Amino acid sequence: MARIADLLAAERTFSFEFFPPKTDAAQLTLGHTIAELEPLAPSFVSVTYGAGGSTRARTHDVVAWVRKETAITPMAHLTCQGHVRSEIGEILDNYREAGVENILALGGDAPLDPADARPSDYAYAIELVADVRAAGEFSVGVAAHPEIHPRSPSRDDDRRRLAEKLAVADFAITQFFFEVEHYLRLMDELAALGCTKPVVAGIMPVTNRAQVQRMASLSGAAFPAWLAARLDAVETPEDVRRVGVDAATELCADLLAAGAPGLHFYTLNRSTATREIYAALGLPV
Numbered sequence: 532m533a534r535i536a537d538l539l540a541a542e543r544t545f546s547f548e549f550f551p552p553k554t555d556a557a558q559l560t561l562g563h564t565i566a567e568l569e570p571l572a573p574s575f576v577s578v579t580y581g582a583g584g585s586t587r588a589r590t591h592d593v594v595a596w597v598r599k600e601t602a603i604t605p606m607a608h609l610t611c612q613g614h615v616r617s618e619i620g621e622i623l624d625n626y627r628e629a630g631v632e633n634i635l636a637l638g639g640d641a642p643l644d645p646a647d648a649r650p651s652d653y654a655y656a657i658e659l660v661a662d663v664r665a666a667g668e669f670s671v672g673v674a675a676h677p678e679i680h681p682r683s684p685s686r687d688d689d690r691r692r693l694a695e696k697l698a699v700a701d702f703a704i705t706q707f708f709f710e711v712e713h714y715l716r717l718m719d720e721l722a723a724l725g726c727t728k729p730v731v732a733g734i735m736p737v738t739n740r741a742q743v744q745r746m747a748s749l750s751g752a753a754f755p756a757w758l759a760a761r762l763d764a765v766e767t768p769e770d771v772r773r774v775g776v777d778a779a780t781e782l783c784a785d786l787l788a789a790g791a792p793g794l795h796f797y798t799l800n801r802s803t804a805t806r807e808i809y810a811a812l813g814l815p816v
């Protein structure tokens with residue numbers, strides 16, 4: 532097991548993201564996916580957290596299972612909006628006791644219906660970073676938004692807040708994006724603010740156009756016209772997946788050529804697209 536800050540200092544990382552399954556069948560799928568991806572020797576895998584704590588136990592269980600039952604280093608996502616400090620302290624104590632060394636400290640999003648809001652001691656991820664630091668020897672990552680977070684009032688403000696957050700964290704992982712220019716511009720803007728912490732690029736292969744387009748519009752990522760046109764030119768779900776994998780492979784190649792310190796694949800709990808991209812990039816499979 533390892534701290535991700537140390538992994539990034541030593542070499543380029545390749546990592547996979549999962550979400551905690553809701554049903555027994557989905558759990559079997561995830562187990563199968565992890566078994567198929569383990570031979571790729573990922574640097575680490577991460578497990579998402581339902582904002583406000585909706586997957587609190589399930590996220591913990593998957594992360595602790597990966598830590599105990601596999602040779603892979605896990606990272607737990609943790610969002611702070613909708614949590615009070617004592618809850619966060621308890622969650623971090625449980626991870627420390629399970630031997631988990633990496634936390635992705637996130638703001639999260641308020642519930643759509645204000646009636647579902649829970650008491651919260653936190654407004655922004657940077658406040659959680661401070662508490663994770665105080666709770667132990669965790670390596671701490673944060674989120675970056677190459678195309679600007681949808682709630683940011685301006686590009687300058689987004690970058691300034693991100694640089695402040697990265698100054699107290701170890702690394703960032705980006706929201707997904709489809710064109711390398713977004714990543715390069717983000718890195719230039721952070722460098723201009725004196726920030727040189729590693730920023731791992733988040734990769735979302737399009738395997739289901741409607742699903743990814745919906746996720747892109749929620750996260751503020753542009754779905755480029757050239758990608759839409761390439762997808763429009765094919766008909767079967769299998770061809771859509773092939774176009775999506777090709778586009779993601781081209782993006783990964785550009786990012787590797789540009790010196791990105793790591794690639795983080797949003798797997799949606801499936802292994803095929805990631806394995807195909809690995810093979811196309813000539814990475815060991």
Ligand code: FAD
Nearest residue numbers: 579580582608637638639655656674680682683692705706
């Ligand atoms: P913050 O850093 O708090 O930023 C949110 C907004 O507030 C930005 O506009 C920022 O500029 C602004 N801001 C920050 N600090 C301040 C300040 N001090 N004063 C004023 N404004 C400020 N969501 C989940 O629910 N579960 C997950 O597991 C999850 N995993 C993710 C993984 C990655 C790699 C990424 C990129 C996102 C993930 N998200 C997840 C989504 C994330 O929770 C949302 O994007 C959320 O809206 C913002 O999170 P953040 O950590 O960037 O928040």
